[in-house]
Amino acid sequence: MSAQHEGTPVPTPLTLRTIGDIRAALRSGHGFPGDRESFEADLQHALESSTETDLNAVATVIVDYQGRIRLYQDPEFDIAVQEGIDLTSRLKQETHDR
Structure with a gap:
């Protein structure tokens, strides 16, 4: 772990052993936007x-x-x-400046 991130608290991993655990995590806001609905649709399919x-x-x-x-x-x-967004912006700017 780098020095700049030493003070960053690491969250305790969630228990994700069952479909119920995954549903509970998604209901609690863990996951990306739309994951809760997508999970149900993907699981059903x-x-x-x-x-x-x-x-x-x-x-x-x-x-x-x-x-x-x-x-x-x-x-x-x-x-x-x-970092990826910043790199993409720099590359776009360099291409534009040429």
Whole structure:
């Protein structure tokens, strides 16, 4: 961890073992805008396309949204996004200045 981020509190990871855990996290505002509704739609689609012996599509939805929630919680994520935005702006400006 770099010196500038030593004082940044790291949130305790949420328990995301079940569909109920994921729903609760999304209801509590963890996740990106629209994730709550998208999760339900994606889960419904996965359930409708799954068979009793193949629930891989459901597992994929669960893992995807677990990752989204974890990413949203990561304090370094906002920093990385801002660095990407700043880099893109600089590159655009350099191209424009040529």
